[in-house]
Amino acid sequence: MIIDFNSETSRISSTVYDVAIAGGGPAGITLALALATTGQRVALLEGGGLAFEAVSEDMYEGVSTGETYYGIASRLRYLGGASNHWMGRCGSLDDIDFQSRSYRLLPGWPISRSEVYRFGAHAARVVDLKGFTFRPPSGRSLRSSNFRLAQFDLSPPTRFLSKYLAPLRRTPTLDCFLHANLTNIDANIAADRVNSFTVRNYNGHVAKLRARRFVVALGAIENARVLLNSNDVMKAGLGNLSDFVGRCFMEHLDVSIGRFISTNDGFWGRGPVDVSPSPELMLKHNINNGVLTLAPAASPQEFGRSAGLKRMLRHGACTFEATKVWGRKLYDFDCPGDSVITTMIEQVANPRSRITLTPERDTMGLHRISLAWHVDVRDLRSIEIMATELAKDFARQDIARIQIAPEVRNRTIRDFGLQSHHMGTTRMSRDARFGVVDADLKVHGIANLFMIGSSVFPTGGGINPTFTIVALTLRLAEHLKTKAA
Numbered sequence: 165m166i167i168d169f170n171s172e173t174s175r176i177s178s179t180v181y182d183v184a185i186a187g188g189g190p191a192g193i194t195l196a197l198a199l200a201t202t203g204q205r206v207a208l209l210e211g212g213g214l215a216f217e218a219v220s221e222d223m224y225e226g227v228s229t230g231e232t233y234y235g236i237a238s239r240l241r242y243l244g245g246a247s248n249h250w251m252g253r254c255g256s257l258d259d260i261d262f263q264s265r266s267y268r269l270l271p272g273w274p275i276s277r278s279e280v281y282r283f284g285a286h287a288a289r290v291v292d293l294k295g296f297t298f299r300p301p302s303g304r305s306l307r308s309s310n311f312r313l314a315q316f317d318l319s320p321p322t323r324f325l326s327k328y329l330a331p332l333r334r335t336p337t338l339d340c341f342l343h344a345n346l347t348n349i350d351a352n353i354a355a356d357r358v359n360s361f362t363v364r365n366y367n368g369h370v371a372k373l374r375a376r377r378f379v380v381a382l383g384a385i386e387n388a389r390v391l392l393n394s395n396d397v398m399k400a401g402l403g404n405l406s407d408f409v410g411r412c413f414m415e416h417l418d419v420s421i422g423r424f425i426s427t428n429d430g431f432w433g434r435g436p437v438d439v440s441p442s443p444e445l446m447l448k449h450n451i452n453n454g455v456l457t458l459a460p461a462a463s464p465q466e467f468g469r470s471a472g473l474k475r476m477l478r479h480g481a482c483t484f485e486a487t488k489v490w491g492r493k494l495y496d497f498d499c500p501g502d503s504v505i506t507t508m509i510e511q512v513a514n515p516r517s518r519i520t521l522t523p524e525r526d527t528m529g530l531h532r533i534s535l536a537w538h539v540d541v542r543d544l545r546s547i548e549i550m551a552t553e554l555a556k557d558f559a560r561q562d563i564a565r566i567q568i569a570p571e572v573r574n575r576t577i578r579d580f581g582l583q584s585h586h587m588g589t590t591r592m593s594r595d596a597r598f599g600v601v602d603a604d605l606k607v608h609g610i611a612n613l614f615m616i617g618s619s620v621f622p623t624g625g626g627i628n629p630t631f632t633i634v635a636l637t638l639r640l641a642e643h644l645k646t647k648a649a
């Protein structure tokens with residue numbers, strides 16, 4: 165049943181649910197349906213409604229204090245979450261992403277790849293993929309031990325609101341409350357058990373939602389934010405035993421790494437190519453994972469708040485041959501029609517890259533966030549080594565000649581594009597000293613509180629996160645049905 169908490173305020177406190185879930189994005193909706201269809205009594209709280217509303221969206225505003233980050237408010241705050249405008253690119257993390265690697269300094273995943281993707285076939289159905297086998301596009305091959313063709317598939321893309329509204333409405337044991345904002349996680353005095361969620365609508369009405377188990381699925385920024393705001397019994401924020409709540413914020417870096425000239429028409433005839441470093445290359449150089457996209461005759465992209473200005477300068481510089489030369493000398497412009505290389509590079513988990521709270525509060529009374537996003541020297545090194553190895557590899561194979569941008573070679577990149585993949589702020593770790601949730605996604609030290617979403621990723625790998633979020637969600641559903649007390 166769908167209930168608008170702005171107008172119907174009594175039902176939310178009239179039942180003790182088996183599971184209360186906050187957040188109606190891909191994670192929350194998948195979990196609610198997976199549990200309710202097996203008879204569990206489930207409440208799903210969604211802070212927005214069934215369409216974009218400025219008053220809800222405003223709650224996502226925050227400030228960026230590290231590297232300029234213009235993706236804080238790139239999310240959508242209504243039922244379906246960011247899936248209302250995601251691009252649908254899906255893939256799975258590699259085995260190497262789950263391995264412990266000493267240069268990373270923090271422990272990696274406490275579970276194996278096969279444990280996550282036990283739920284791969286089911287996750288594929290959730291996002292309307294034909295199956296759970298990600299392959300490179302057919303008809304292409306790469307003779308290289310350093311790079312492989314990236315493997316992914318495209319969801320239509322599934323809009324969780326349109327696809328799952330009817331099931332949310334008709335599942336008898338599921339109550340989905342709209343305009344129902346989680347504003348506090350109410351723990352007992354020992355901070356080892358949650359008693360209720362405090363929920364608030366847009367007319368100032370406040371209610372307590374009671375359940376046996378509680379799950380937070382608000383996306384990686386809000387997952388950390390609500391724990392930090394819930395500081396009535398733990399001053400540092402609920403679950404913040406080891407000061408890891410909000411730390412290790414990770415993105416996928418979109419960097420213009422250079423231009424290329426194709427030397428093999430047969431290879432480039434099918435358009436852009438996506439390649440990833442091989443596990444051997446990553447291990448040999450201690451570098452991150454990622455995807456490099458080589459697009460022949462591309463339209464270059466601009467990033468950041470000054471994108472409009474950069475577009476104008478680029479247009480001016482690229483119009484004439486003489487100014488093009490100078491434009492490139494001064495700024496290394498890629499001009500329209502150049503063959504350019506862009507990226508989606510993993511970041512190492514870096515505790516300095518961090519979400520904290522500002523004194524300013526939103527209309528629900530929650531402190532807004534400050535994001536100090538940092539790009540580590542290990543990330544810059546990874547980008548430089550990947551670019552250099554790719555240039556050598558493609559020259560050796562006579563596929564292309566690559567010109568690497570000077571700031572990539574010098575490791576002085578300042579202009580980072582991003583993918584709106586927010587990860588890592590409540591990281592999973594077997595040892596409570598290095599994370600927030602355990603291998604079952606239960607918050608360390610709290611018996612009945614679970615987190616889900618890419619906030620729990622200890623590493624981000626070189627692939628888009630949503631397919632893995634959905635697989636992890638289905639694994640959590642199994643745990644809550646069968647094992648959790």
Ligand SMILES: Cc1cc2nc3c(=O)[nH]c(=O)nc-3n(C[C@H](O)[C@H](O)[C@H](O)COP(=O)(O)OP(=O)(O)OC[C@H]3O[C@@H](n4cnc5c(N)ncnc54)[C@H](O)[C@@H]3O)c2cc1C
Binds near residue numbers: 189191240252254382
């Ligand atoms: C432009 C764009 C393109 C993308 N493209 C891709 C792609 O191609 N492939 C890919 O894998 N990923 C992509 N992503 C990322 C993808 O959208 C996210 O990984 C995914 O939506 C995360 O799902 P989630 O349920 O964890 O969080 P969200 O989708 O953020 O959902 C969180 C939900 O919680 C609700 N909420 C927030 N605060 C509260 C509160 N206090 N109380 C109650 N409810 C609240 C929100 O309204 C929302 O419905 C893209 C993202 C963007 C922005």
